[in-house]
Amino acid sequence: MELAKKIRAVDTSDVARLVIEKHFMRDTRGNMRKFSTQKFRCSSCNESFRRPPLIGKCTKCGGKLIFTISEGSIVKYLEPSISLAESFGCDNYLKDSLYLIKFRLENMFGKEKDKQLGLGSWFQ
Numbered sequence: 001m002e003l004a005k006k007i008r009a010v011d012t013s014d015v016a017r018l019v020i021e022k023h024f025m026r027d028t029r030g031n032m033r034k035f036s037t038q039k040f041r042c043s044s045c046n047e048s049f050r051r052p053p054l055i056g057k058c059t060k061c062g063g064k065l066i067f068t069i070s071e072g073s074i075v076k077y078l079e080p081s082i083s084l085a086e087s088f089g090c091d092n093y094l095k096d097s098l099y100l101i102k103f104r105l106e107n108m109f110g111k112e113k114d115k116q117l118g119l120g121s122w123f124q
Helices: 002-006 012-036 071-075 078-087 092-109
Strands: 040-042 065-067
Touching (some): 002 012, 012 071, 012 078, 012 092, 071 092
Antiparallel strands (some): 040 065
């Protein structure tokens, strides 16, 4: 984007729109779709499961089960794309699409991570 700002023949809002639409939004939507159909895998033996076993551990080695797609891989481009759209004056349709994706992700994962509080914080 720095190069696009320096070249007068380039429309910076169009470049920002193309980067957001062709790269950021496609990656985010694809990762959201994969998250809903993801598998689980064992962190020690790498055994893959379509659904987690009822015992909550790997049936092969007893290891911990983890998601194959994490929350971080889905939300990694959301804030940069929103800031690009705001700072380079993209159209309202694109901004609304980004805010809609943000709303869906907040519904899926929650707005903030819960912080673990000590017992002393309840008695202050």
